Every structure is written in C-alpha cells, then in structure tokens.
C-alpha cells in the first residue's frame with residue numbers, strides 16, 4: 001500500500017476518516033490526493049493532513065492507482081458519468097463507499113470494464129472502529145483486493161462477500177446496526193432517568209456497559225448466547241429482564257427490523273441506479 005497512489009473523489013467526513021487512518025498506518029501524505037469542490041473544505045484537508053487537494057477530479061484519477069468514490073450516493077451518478085472518459089483512460093481500481101449504489105450501475109455510468117470494489121462502511125469508522133462489507137467485481141485482481149482491504153482496515157475491520165446482493169444484509173446488520181445499539185442505549189438511559197438516576201450517571205453506566213459487553217464478546221471464545229447465559233442466574237435480576245423482553249417479543253421485533261432494513265436497501269439500490 002505504501003507505493004500506491006490513492007485518490008479520493010469527495011473530501012467529506014468519510015474520506016477524512018479514511019485519510020486519517022491511512023496516514024496513521026504509515027501511508028505517505030504525498031501518495032494521497034483529494035478532489036473536493038468546497039474551498040473551505042479544501043483548505044481544512046490540506047492543513048489537517050498535509051495532502052494535495054484539487055477541484056479537478058479528472059486530475060485525481062489520472063494520478064491514482066486506486067480511486068475512492070466518497071461523495072453522497074445521490075451525487076455519484078453525475079460524478080461517475082462526468083469522469084467516464086478519465087476512468088476509461090487510466091482504468092484505476094475504483095472503490096465506492098457510497099451506500100446503496102450497485103457496482104453494475106456504476107459500471108454502466110462509467111462505460112464498462114472497470115475493476116470496482118463496492119464497500120458498505122459504517123459510522124464507527126469515524127473513530128477507527130468501523131465494520132465494512134466489501135464486494136469485488138470480476139475485473140478486480142488479487143493485488144487490488146488486498147489493496148482495498150488494507151485501505152478499509154485503516155479504519156476498522158473488513159469482511160468480503162461473494163455476491164453483491166449480500167451487501168443488502170450487510171447494510172441491515174453493520175451499516176444500520178450502530179443505530180440499533182444507539183437506540184438500545186437511549187432506551188436504557190431514559191428508563192434509568194425515569195426511575196430516578198442522574199442523567200450523567202445513567203449515560204456513563206449505559207455506554208460503558210455497551211463497550212464492555214462488546215469487548216468481552218470480541219475477546220471471548222464463547223458466543224453472545226453463552227455469555228448471556230453466564231450472567232443469567234436462575235431467579236435473578238437478569239433473568240427477570242430477559243423474560244420480560246421475551247414476553248414483549250423482542251426476538252421477533254429484531255428479526256422483522258433486519259428484514260425491513262434489507263428490503264429498504266434493495267429498494268434504494270433500484271432508485272439510486274436509475
């Protein structure tokens with residue numbers, strides 16, 4: 001990765017988190033270039049990271065071995081169509097982090113025959129704890145796959161899927177997943193406050209418990225179900241809470257929620273691909 005020229009089209013939040021992760025991991029600043037139209041943002045990126053920033057996206061493509069498309073999903077079609085000539089001339093590896101846009105649609109907009117890795121990242125990438133699903137089309141070779149993986153691993157973990165359609169389920173699990181955990185934290189915090197706890201204490205106890213549970217589950221040889229059983233003494237407080245959740249049909253609610261998110265991901269891909 002140290003020798004690869006890495007270009008970004010779009011220098012927003014997600015690009016900045018990837019650039020920060022790449023530089024922390026030892027990528028030389030002179031190997032990174034960003035295409036970004038907003039002058040304030042250009043200045044911020046130059047000052048924060050010491051990298052080259054331009055408003056000429058075609059120049060970014062001409063200079064780069066790998067180009068990361070980091071614009072909003074709704075902007076992607078116009079951006080790819082405008083850059084089709086430059087992409088066909090230099091044929092870089094294209095990595096798209098735009099949620100919901102299928103590589104087949106990008107391929108069509110760009111004129112075909114491009115090596116594309118489509119990524120479904122998530123917001124904890126902003127703090128270096130992302131979980132991303134990756135799909136490579138048939139033009140991507142092993143070295144390019146390794147490069148894409150190394151870039152995403154600069155901000156978390158990366159998991160490959162073999163069919164692009166699997167990214168809809170990835171979207172429902174890890175893409176939208178942070179919001180499910182935030183919702184649970186929000187509900188635990190507000191229940192604690194409702195029953196008399198100070199809000200700062202409620203938040204700290206809730207967030208540290210979420211972090212601790214995730215760390216324990218990641219470091220343990222046992223799965224979440226076994227760890228749950230271990231904290232659930234017969235007749236105890238945890239059992240009372242979990243019985244209440246079962247009676248409220250929480251397992252069915254979660255499964256329905258995952259199905260709803262997966263279906264919405266399929267619908268959005270159709271809408272964004274038109």
Ligand SMILES: NC(=O)c1ccc[n+]([C@@H]2O[C@H](COP(=O)([O-])OP(=O)(O)OC[C@H]3O[C@@H](n4cnc5c(N)ncnc54)[C@H](OP(=O)(O)O)[C@@H]3O)[C@@H](O)[C@H]2O)c1
Nearest residue numbers: 010011012013014035038070071072073097098099121123
């Ligand atoms: N944020 C996340 O954690 C997250 C999670 C999953 C997926 N993603 C995906 O990551 C992508 C980027 O998200 P983000 O949150 O980083 O968005 P963002 O902060 O809005 O960044 C997009 C950047 O692209 C710039 N831009 C717009 N048109 C451009 C053009 N023609 N050429 C070059 N740059 C252009 C925008 O400039 P202006 O502001 O001037 O328009 C903005 O700076 C999205 O596709 C999103 O689906 C993000």
